[in-house]
Amino acid sequence: MTGTAADKLISVEEVVARLRPGMTIAIGGWASRRKPMAVVRAIARSDLHDLTVVTHGGPDLGLLCAAGKVRRAIYAFASLDTIPLEPHFRAARQAGAIEDEPLDEGLVHLGLQAAAWRVPFLPTRVGLGSDLLRDNPRLTTFTSPVPDADGEHELLVAMPAIRLDAAICHLNVADRRGNAMFLGPDLYWDDLMLQAAPTGCRFISAEKVVDTAELAGHGCLHQMRISRMMVDGVVHAPGGAHPTSCEPDYPRDEAAQRAYADAAASPEAWAAYRAEWVDVPEEEYQRKVREGR
Amino acid sequence: MTATSATRAEVCVVALAECFRGDGEILANPIGTIPVIAGRLARATFEPDLCVTDGEAALVDNDAAFVAPEDRVLEYWNPYRSMFDWVWSGRRHVVMGASQLDRYGNQNLAAIGDYARPTVQLLGYRGAPGNTINDTTTYWVPRHSTRVFVERVDTVTGVGWDRAAALGRAGRFVDVRRVVTDLAVLDFETPDKRMRLRSVHPGVTVDEVVAATGFELVVPDEVPTSRLPTAEELRLLREVIDPEGAREREVPTPA
Numbered sequence: 001m002t003g004t005a006a007d008k009l010i011s012v013e014e015v016v017a018r019l020r021p022g023m024t025i026a027i028g029g030w031a032s033r034r035k036p037m038a039v040v041r042a043i044a045r046s047d048l049h050d051l052t053v054v055t056h057g058g059p060d061l062g063l064l065c066a067a068g069k070v071r072r073a074i075y076a077f078a079s080l081d082t083i084p085l086e087p088h089f090r091a092a093r094q095a096g097a098i099e100d101e102p103l104d105e106g107l108v109h110l111g112l113q114a115a116a117w118r119v120p121f122l123p124t125r126v127g128l129g130s131d132l133l134r135d136n137p138r139l140t141t142f143t144s145p146v147p148d149a150d151g152e153h154e155l156l157v158a159m160p161a162i163r164l165d166a167a168i169c170h171l172n173v174a175d176r177r178g179n180a181m182f183l184g185p186d187l188y189w190d191d192l193m194l195q196a197a198p199t200g201c202r203f204i205s206a207e208k209v210v211d212t213a214e215l216a217g218h219g220c221l222h223q224m225r226i227s228r229m230m231v232d233g234v235v236h237a238p239g240g241a242h243p244t245s246c247e248p249d250y251p252r253d254e255a256a257q258r259a260y261a262d263a264a265a266s267p268e269a270w271a272a273y274r275a276e277w278v279d280v281p282e283e284e285y286q287r288k289v290r291e292g293r
Numbered sequence: 294m295t296a297t298s299a300t301r302a303e304v305c306v307v308a309l310a311e312c313f314r315g316d317g318e319i320l321a322n323p324i325g326t327i328p329v330i331a332g333r334l335a336r337a338t339f340e341p342d343l344c345v346t347d348g349e350a351a352l353v354d355n356d357a358a359f360v361a362p363e364d365r366v367l368e369y370w371n372p373y374r375s376m377f378d379w380v381w382s383g384r385r386h387v388v389m390g391a392s393q394l395d396r397y398g399n400q401n402l403a404a405i406g407d408y409a410r411p412t413v414q415l416l417g418y419r420g421a422p423g424n425t426i427n428d429t430t431t432y433w434v435p436r437h438s439t440r441v442f443v444e445r446v447d448t449v450t451g452v453g454w455d456r457a458a459a460l461g462r463a464g465r466f467v468d469v470r471r472v473v474t475d476l477a478v479l480d481f482e483t484p485d486k487r488m489r490l491r492s493v494h495p496g497v498t499v500d501e502v503v504a505a506t507g508f509e510l511v512v513p514d515e516v517p518t519s520r521l522p523t524a525e526e527l528r529l530l531r532e533v534i535d536p537e538g539a540r541e542r543e544v545p546t547p548a
Contacts, residue, residue: 030373056373057417075417076417076418076419076420077416077417077418077419078416078417079416084416085414085415085416089414090414093404093411093414094410094411094412094413094414096409096410100408100409102403102417102418103418104418104419104420104421104422104423105373105377105419105420105423106377106380106381106420106423107422107423109374109377124381124423125426125427125463125466126381126422126423126426126427127422127423127426128422128426128452128460128463128464129422129425129426129449129452129456129457129459129460129463129464129467130418130421130422130425130426130449130450130451130452130456131403131408131448131449131450132418132422132450134408135408135448152462154462154463155460155462155463156463185349185350185351185372186349186350186372186373187372187374188372188373188374189373189374
């Protein structure tokens with residue numbers, strides 16, 4: 001008997017339905033670049049709460065903080081690129097509204113890699129001498145059991161695996177089975193986040209969803225970095241990274257990002273922004289973007 | 294055009310370029326407008342083998358600091374993840390900013406006040422712990438003030454010389470080379486690695502620098518004046534590297 005290949009095409013709402021309160025969720029992209037904002041907006045509208053967010057932070061982290069969805073942030077920075085500091089994340093931190101688990105950017109890399117490889121930690125010297133070891137008690141030091149080139153057993157940091165419950169990334173083009181390509185300058189950590197998350201909760205959204213036979217024609221072989229072995233659900237979400245950039249499909253929408261950042265000014269400003277840009281179906285969001293509101 | 298007509302910004306560019314002298318074939322990774330221009334100037338003159346980035350995901354061969362994507366001369370695809378290959382293998386010299394710096398070059402980028410509940414949340418730890426424990430680091434402070442140069446930083450994101458010494462062998466790759474500001478050049482070439490006034494920019498007095506620093510600087514009896522750009526450096530800066538004058542917007546020349 002012949003099996004049927006999995007069709008993983010699902011809606012944004014189905015992604016949210018597979019998430020649970022209290023989950024640790026990695027969000028792909030970098031700062032204000034290729035963030036899975038359609039899914040992030042849907043999480044902001046949902047009943048989910050107490051999430052731990054693992055991110056190279058941008059408006060994904062800020063929006064979820066503003067919406068009260070974040071219990072803990074695992075991150076090295078939060079920035080909107082052209083607006084250097086993420087205002088909503090900043091407000092949450094200064095209000096003591098979220099728990100903070102700081103890392104160095106490279107430690108995020110090692111923690112995801114350790115989780116993907118199913119080892120408890122990876123060794124590094126990153127963190128030694130800094131206050132990271134004070135501010136992130138999950139980081140510990142150890143003496144290397146293996147001598148270095150000079151025969152010395154040096155002091156190292158054990159970067160623990162960042163254990164995920166889910167991962168969500170936005171790519172340029174995908175097929176219905178979960179293969180996908182990045183067509184911009186950088187994959188960021190998307191593939192590692194998907195590999196670090198458990199089977200069943202690994203989601204991508206994509207600007208285009210095409211037949212597998214057409215996929216390679218959209219770029220070159222070495223841009224085919226997301227395999228269906230890493231993906232459980234595919235969302236067709238044109239404009240799904242807006243207002244962050246999704247090169248080469250579209251640049252960052254600076255005016256829209258400015259409006260988002262300005263909404264951090266007061267609870268009233270946030271309520272107005274939320275009503276207009278978050279508490280609306282994604283189709284309506286995209287229509288408003290296309291029509292210049 | 295004479296060298297004496299150099300602006301304050303151009304003096305800063307040259308002072309930062311000088312930080313890369315002797316680095317050879319490594320990734321010069323200056324962050325910020327004037328540092329980026331300085332990296333280009335060092336490569337265009339006395340450090341021809343330096344590698345520099347386009348600020349995103351490529352290493353580029355252009356002398357011009359700010360070029361359209363289609364005008365880049367590409368040398369290497371350098372996505373963010375590749376940066377750690379350079380950092381962790383010791384082939385990078387970064388120029389970072391600092392919200393706070395202390396006398397041993399400990400840097401704070403993360404938060405002002407108590408870290409657990411900061412009065413001002415800044416960028417975060419970013420890559421500072423990894424940069425400083427692995428590679429040469431220089432700091433660029435466009436406005437030298439007692440707000441930046443403090444007795445004690447609130448959070449140590451970048452490792453300074455005293456903490457490196459306390460680590461012993463584990464701190465052997467720490468190399469906080471220099472701090473360049475709009476007023477002066479500082480270094481750590483003292484027996485106990487305390488910050489020293491290396492030179493003051495033309496038109497700046499030693500007293501001005503001391504007053505703008507919130508801890509006791511090591512001040513030699515004779516403090517030289519920061520060197521002026523050569524005529525060729527000025528030509529490169531004004532005609533090739535930064536013809537639009539972005540440097541002047543970051544550090545205006547005092548009236």
